[in-house]
Amino acid sequence: MNKKADGFSFLVPLILIIASLLLIGLLLNQFVTKAKPKEAEILCRDSIALRAASKIEIDTGGHDDEDSGVAYVPVLCKTIDVEIEGTKEEVIEELANKIERCWWMFNEAKFDTNLDQSVLSQIMGLQQNDKCFLCYTAAINEIEEEEDTRKGYIDDDELFDYLYETKHPKIKDITYFDYIQSYGGAGTVAILENIVPHTVYGVAFLARNDNAARWTWVDTLSTAGLLIGGTSCLISAGITCGLLVAAGGGELLNHGANAIESRKNFYGSGIDRPINMIVLDTLSGLNTADCIVGDAAGE
Amino acid sequence: MVVLNKAIWWVIPIIALIIIAIGLYGPGGLLTKAREAGDDIIKDTDINIGANEISSGTPTIPEEHSLAVNSMINAIRDEMLKEDRKDCFETYGYGDGNGFPLLGEDGTSIIIRASPGETRIRVLGGESGQQLVEYHRIFGMQPCVIAGGRLCPIISSNNIFNSFMFYNKFFVDSAFSNECPYYQEVNEIRIYQDDDKNIIVYDGIEAEFEDGGWLVTPGNGLICFFPTLDDDDYCEADDFGNKEGLNERCTKQEMPTLLDLGQITRCRANE
Numbered sequence: 001m002n003k004k005a006d007g008f009s010f011l012v013p014l015i016l017i018i019a020s021l022l023l024i025g026l027l028l029n030q031f032v033t034k035a036k037p038k039e040a041e042i043l044c045r046d047s048i049a050l051r052a053a054s055k056i057e058i059d060t061g062g063h064d065d066e067d068s069g070v071a072y073v074p075v076l077c078k079t080i081d082v083e084i085e086g087t088k089e090e091v092i093e094e095l096a097n098k099i100e101r102c103w104w105m106f107n108e109a110k111f112d113t114n115l116d117q118s119v120l121s122q123i124m125g126l127q128q129n130d131k132c133f134l135c136y137t138a139a140i141n142e143i144e145e146e147e148d149t150r151k152g153y154i155d156d157d158e159l160f161d162y163l164y165e166t167k168h169p170k171i172k173d174i175t176y177f178d179y180i181q182s183y184g185g186a187g188t189v190a191i192l193e194n195i196v197p198h199t200v201y202g203v204a205f206l207a208r209n210d211n212a213a214r215w216t217w218v219d220t221l222s223t224a225g226l227l228i229g230g231t232s233c234l235i236s237a238g239i240t241c242g243l244l245v246a247a248g249g250g251e252l253l254n255h256g257a258n259a260i261e262s263r264k265n266f267y268g269s270g271i272d273r274p275i276n277m278i279v280l281d282t283l284s285g286l287n288t289a290d291c292i293v294g295d296a297a298g299e
Numbered sequence: 300m301v302v303l304n305k306a307i308w309w310v311i312p313i314i315a316l317i318i319i320a321i322g323l324y325g326p327g328g329l330l331t332k333a334r335e336a337g338d339d340i341i342k343d344t345d346i347n348i349g350a351n352e353i354s355s356g357t358p359t360i361p362e363e364h365s366l367a368v369n370s371m372i373n374a375i376r377d378e379m380l381k382e383d384r385k386d387c388f389e390t391y392g393y394g395d396g397n398g399f400p401l402l403g404e405d406g407t408s409i410i411i412r413a414s415p416g417e418t419r420i421r422v423l424g425g426e427s428g429q430q431l432v433e434y435h436r437i438f439g440m441q442p443c444v445i446a447g448g449r450l451c452p453i454i455s456s457n458n459i460f461n462s463f464m465f466y467n468k469f470f471v472d473s474a475f476s477n478e479c480p481y482y483q484e485v486n487e488i489r490i491y492q493d494d495d496k497n498i499i500v501y502d503g504i505e506a507e508f509e510d511g512g513w514l515v516t517p518g519n520g521l522i523c524f525f526p527t528l529d530d531d532d533y534c535e536a537d538d539f540g541n542k543e544g545l546n547e548r549c550t551k552q553e554m555p556t557l558l559d560l561g562q563i564t565r566c567r568a569n570e
Contacts, residue, residue, distance in 0.1 A: 052350040111350040157414055164434055177431065178357075186355035186426035274405070274427030 038079045044077035044105040052111035075106060078295045079134045085141035088154055091195065092162045095138065098203045099163065099189060099278050100176055102135035106205045108184025109276040130208035132291035133265070137283055138170060138201045154195035159280075163189060185276060192263075192281040202279075202286040209273040263288040314345045358425020360432050363400050364407045366420055367393040372435055374514060375522050378566040380439050383517035386468075387566035388558070390511070398512035401492055403428070408491035411442050411524075413484075418442055418522075428491075443523040445515065446544040447483030463540030469563055470534070470553070482515075482523045499526045506543045511550035516566065525550050 051073040084094045103109070145152050163176040171179060182185045195201065263281075267289035279286070323330040371391035378389050392398045402408065405428040410421045416438040422433035452519035464481035489500045490508055499508040506526035515523045525545030534549040557563045 052352075054348070055350040056348055110352050110354070157412075157419060164431075181355050181425070181430050182326065182355045184355070185353040186358070188426075188429050188431070221474075275429045277429075 013084065037082070040078050040080055041101055041105055042183060044075070045107060047073060047076035048105070048107045048111070052107070053113075062227055064179075075133070076295075077133060077135070077292075079137060079293050081137045081139075083139045083141055085143070087144045091140065091143050095159060095195065095201075095203075095280065096162050096166065096176055098136045099280060100168070100179060102203050102205050102278050103180050103184075103187060106133075106276075108179070109187050109207075110184040131209050132204055132289050134202050134204045134286060134291040136203040136295045138203065140195060140197050140199055140201065143195070143197045152197060156191045156194050159191055159195065160189075180278060188275055188277045189282075190277055191280045192279065192285060200283040202281060202283045202291075204279045204281070204286055204289065204291050206267075206277050206279055206289070206298060208276045210277060260288065330533050355426065358430035358432050360407045360422065360424035361403070363393045364402060364424070365390065365422075365433070367399045368409060368420075371514070372420065372437065375437060375440060379514065379516045379522055380437075380520055381566075384516050384566045386492060387516060387564050387568070388554070389514050389516075389566050390411065391398070391514065392512035394565075398510050399490065399497055399508075401495075402490070403492055406492060407432075408489060411488040411490075413441055439520045441484060441519075441521050442488055443482040443484045443521045444499075444526055445482055445486070445523050446501065446504070446506065446526045446542065448540075448542050449479070449483075460540040460542050462542070462545050465545065466534070466540060466549070469557065480517065482517050482521065490526060495530070499524065501526060504543065507547065509547035509550060511547075511554065513550050513554055521533055 038259055063224050082094075082098070084091055086094070127269050143152060143154060151180050163180075167175055168179045171183065174183060177189065180189055193201070268284075279289075281289075307463065322328055325331070366418045370393065370465070372388040374391045378384070379387070390397075393400055399409075405514050407422065407424045408428060410423065417436055417438045420433075420435040421431055422435075423429060424432040445461075445465045446461055459479065461481050461483055462484065464479055467482050474551075483501075485501045487502060490497060492498070492515050497508040499506055499510075504526075507529060508524075509529070510525040515525075517523065527547040527550060528541055528543055528545070529547050534546055534553040558565070
């Protein structure tokens, strides 16, 4: 009788604690899901910071390249959908802002392994090979044409120039590009397509990946030209590509199939990606990256 | 009596608190022992709490790489883009010329990309060679290479390579290739080190880059680079030359000789 009472008195608090934790988890999930864009950005950044601050690393005496750290705070980020239209300058400004915010949400890559497996994923046996998070989907509705040009699209170089030349709105004496490259951890930007109207783009954070170096970036660079028939810039960061409009007629025909293959190499988990980066690509292009889309907490 | 009672009520708890505090916090106290035990566990198992913060500086490339890049840009801007510049040469490089030093594995890479009316030159380096270190825009320039091939109506062959046209124009007969270009316009050139040598990738085709620091302009803002091969020791473009570029003997030995003999001219000599 006594033993029965002891067991009961142990089980009830345990059940209550588990129920409370589940309730807190559900509430957090609800909060992330319903959060407005601004709140979602802040929540994401704070969860990344808290995750980094609470990470416990235990030296198990195993392999050096084995990450034995445990980050038990979930990434509370969600993909934010935006629609963009306006003049060319307005669209460029808005896209630059999204690129900057995505980097900001991930704490300027000041902490590594932001998107490592959570304890819950480990316990549940879920694999999370991707180290990529889709911060924004940006539907480009209209780009108002200017009188002096007939271009109805934004050259990737124009967006790059804006990032390179424009001062960061909040941090003194650095440009958008400086902010991503060297304000926090080392980073870079890859703009993989020109911006054309009536297309959906994605802005994603790609965490560096040095666990599975079957391919190096040099390998990828070498094959890129062959894969996409004459335009080798697809597979590189720090520069732009603009394949869609810049490619000639013949190349354009080859572009569809080859670009998919090249992207698989670029985003693939088998490649040794040595640096954190922000990628701007079409949503269909980013589909090959297997990024986390929606709620990172809920996955 | 009342005062004494009150004093006892105050003094006794205070004394008790002091005893407890000494017991817990004093040397050899319970809390100190617990903290030391915890420290020992953390020390033995090497536990770190909180991820290390990473900081990065402004990305850079080695000084000799930067000097070579800027030497190339100055040669193009100052000497090769003027209106009267046609079929003339310039050299660039670190120190005495000779082009780029070895750029390093995952080190420096130079991307030269054509845009309407201009060319953008991006120099990548820094972390894993993937960060932008320098960015230049050269208005009026369009990149080209002494490589590739095309149909040339004055020669009855479909298989004429530009290296052959270049060789015959500058090494044999200056009037030879007036009707057929000796260069190929390209959209993008990438120069970096792979294994133990610098290579050039132009529009997806890879070649070695032992250019000796030479550039040539056919005029109209075209600036041509020299992809190279080292498959034989001869500069002569027999059998219609090589599609991938000139033999490196041309750039390293024959062209300096031709310059000394006055068969080819530097662009700055036109001033």
